[in-house]
Amino acid sequence: MARYVFITGGVVSSLGKGLTSAALGAMLQARGYRVRMRKLDPYLNVDPGTMSPTQHGEVFVTDDGAETDLDLGHYERFTGRSANKRDNITTGRIYSDILAKERRGDYLGATVQVIPHVTDAIKEFVLEGNEEFDFVLVEIGGTVGDIEGLPFFEAIRQLGNELPRGHAAYLHLTLMPFIPSAGELKTKPTQHSVKELRSIGIAPDVLLVRCDRPIPEGEKRKLSLFCNVRESSVIQGLDVSSIYDVPLAYHKEGLDREVLGAFGITDAPEPDLSAWQEVSTRLHNPEGEVNIAIVGKYTGLKDAYKSLSEALAHGGIANRVKVKLQWIDSEIFEREDPAPWLEHIHGILVPGGFGERGSAGKIEAARFARIKNVPYFGICFGMQMACIEAARNTAGIKNASSSEFGPTREPLVGIMTEWTKDNNKVVRGEDTDLGGTMRLGAYPAQLTRGSRVADIYGATHISERHRHRYEVNMNYRKLLEKNGLLFSGVSPDGKLPEIVERTDHPWFIGVQFHPELKSKPFEPHPLFASFINAAVEQSRLV
Template identity: 75%
Template sequence: MTRYIFITGGVVSSLGKGIASAALGALLQARGFSVRLRKLDPYLNVDPGTMSPFQHGEVFVTDDGAETDLDLGHYERFTGRPCSKGDNITTGRIYQDIIAKERRGDYLGGTVQVIPHVTDAIKQFVLDGNEGVDFVLCEIGGTVGDIEALPFFEAIRQLGNELPRGATCFIHLTLMPFIPSAGEMKTKPTQHSVKELRSIGIQPDVLMCRCDRPIPVEERRKIALFCNVRETAVIQAIDVDTIYDVPYRYHLEGLDTEVLGVFGIEAPVPDLTSWQNISHVIREPEGEVTIAIVGKYTGLKDAYKSLIEALTHGGIANKVRVNIKWLESEIFEDPEQMHHLEDVNGILVPGGFGERGSEGKIAAAHFARTRAVPYLGICFGMQMAVIEAARYMAGIEKASSTEFGPQEEPLVGLMTEWMQGEELVKRGYDSDLGGTMRLGAYDAALKPGSKVAEIYGGTEISERHRHRFEVNMAYRERLEEKGLLFSGTSPDGLLPEIVELPDHPWYIGVQFHPELKSRPFDPHPLFKSFVEAALAQSRLV
């Protein structure tokens, strides 16, 4: 029988429901169970694909081409289980599907309402495709009390009654603030949050209380008494210095034991040695390197969540700490600001959209190339590296991208068609923005003997993409004559995937997003090699 765990939040947002869900999934896996994690988002956008990184943070892309919430990245990194289109749903998607059915007449003239039609659609999403899975963990976005989240809370309340007895568990994550002037932790926010949850018919089985210090025994008893839960079900979710310490800490607090107790299940004690080893490497590294991330959204670190974690994984693989120096790309439009890159061991230019900051990214690529600093350009960062090479190596002074408008030398242009499996996909400038990019996993062929073939240990790879502009292969011959090698292409040779400088210590640009497939126990080879090159560079200084 598949069992369902619903994770909700209260008091404030950004308490870490995603990490809590991922950590619990990892703990259940360590006890021998299979898990699936899903995210239910209450906003009206169909998906986060068209949302500003400043609004929503990173868009995490799955192998099957879904643009999803960044929490799915946590799910994959902690459990190693790839997510899919079926693991993230929004209010917008649900309403879109329901309205399409109504227009077709599927409801036979009946009145379409939130209850039962919207709640039924949510329940169907939760229940679909779980055959053979022991535990399905469903995280509800937002906080209890949000108007837009009410249909989701109602849907999981109904599931609590409709599923067999002992098949559901409700976990509620709240905040336990410490008031310095009073010198004590306050339980009232948690009490009010649980009261709000109970008012809509949901009694939590487990409470997770985020805090910055240990919860005194008396406060824990008070929460249990007023929130109608067992004292052992009040789990202290204390702040830690690395997210990879969370599974072990939650196990020590008894989270997995308490959850299994709700279902009446006993299971072997998990072996969490591997998680402890990762935390040890992060806390006690054998060295350190500094990587500059030259981006457009550095004001919100969540815009680069997978990138940050992938660099951490590269550090783990090399037993070093990766210090990130955040630099807004626009500052490098002033040549006098290039000194900010003098003390770094590697430069990473990530993806992005639009003209703002593009010249600064080109300047950063120029600095890395001419100063022999390890460089990794991802998606937009690869395109800017190619434009830099065209301007300063091949003498194509007006090289640019049509993403910024009509160009005399369109080094980068809009893809109008490409193959997706056996299907020809076509796009135009007037296409919708949402879901129209080249999304998901695509194969690439690597040039034998190239740097990337050495890094990957083979010549056939599959990586996740999210872009609608592409380097123009008509310029390939001119650029290769000047030393920029196109070392990876689509299997048919029509689309460029990777460029590199063979005569540079480490200079690689990739059209895909390797950070999306990096895991703490399986660091992505590009990030492992990039950090290794940065470490070598640091020893030369």
């Protein structure tokens, strides 16, 4: 039977619960255990699909088409196991399901309440489908003390009593701030956080204390005493230079050992962390560096492009170079010449996005890359803007635009009204709800034999994850190909474009899907590895 580790956070948000969960999963895997990761989010949105990326960060899409929290990206990158729609749930989803049951009469007239109905739904979600796993790591979003998180904390408290003895453990993340005027690390925030957790019936087995400097032994003893946790289970979580150093750093501090000890497991095999050691070696001993410009519209919050920045780092690992990112708001290029911003750049990446704002600047970035022969990587919206740029400036279609921006005489990019998913027709309209209605999840594509992308993938049939509702209009294909923009990847039925590439350029590729979602540090996505390799070649010319 699976054992459950419930990961909570206190004091402040953004302490790294997602990374800690992912790193712990990686360490347990390295010991030979089968691990599943799950995330409970307390917000009322049904999923993050309609939330602003500048507020919530990126939406991570799974193969089966779920729009999920970005922490699931960390889970996949660290464990290599693909997440699915049953690995992330929100308060909104739970209440939506419960209210639908109430309307159907499923509760047979009973009064529907937070306890037991909401907490039972949470427990059912946590326990479902775990038969094949040794450990299930369950991260609870938010911070202990948040009112919206109380049903989740109550549910995991109940599970601690309902699961067989020795099958549940609690890991609590806190902050130990350094007060410069006092010259001390302070334990009081952690003490208060644990007190809050214990007041709702949860006693942590392991404390992971985030800090920017080593914790003195005396302060560890103090935390152990006042938080009622074994001294060996007070783990310092020091800042590291790369998130991919976390598994090695936390193993050195004994996090995985103490978690296993909470279950009474003392004879576990030592972990094989050689893959992580190789990743760390490549990160810290680069043989060069490249400058990559990300020209986007959500650059105010880097988490809006979290998987993207990590995939670029993976490309650097594959090529043994350091990837330096320059974040550029695409609106700047609507009023300024892009040359001063991009002349020292070795590669330009235009990521996904929604709406007209900043689109003209992305088109300018694509134009600069095409004219100056700078490697260009357009993802989703970035591919569409590259096609509009080509249509306007090489194919003579001066009014080429996207219907996403409003009515146009030349809808080079238009809304999809129907497509095929698992042999079933999916129909959408312009008045459809925004949430969960895009072309979501994994779809196959067929690549042109002999094309650059076929060479990069080493295959002519691929599967990649999508999140979009607009597509390049295939009626313009012949004219664009006549002017050097090859449609080198299409859907199996030939109706939807998936990849374009310039045949007259050193490296110019646009993809309708999101390859960054499948990249991992020990298995870099081939497109990102190739893009960074092209940037390395460009650096020798600049």
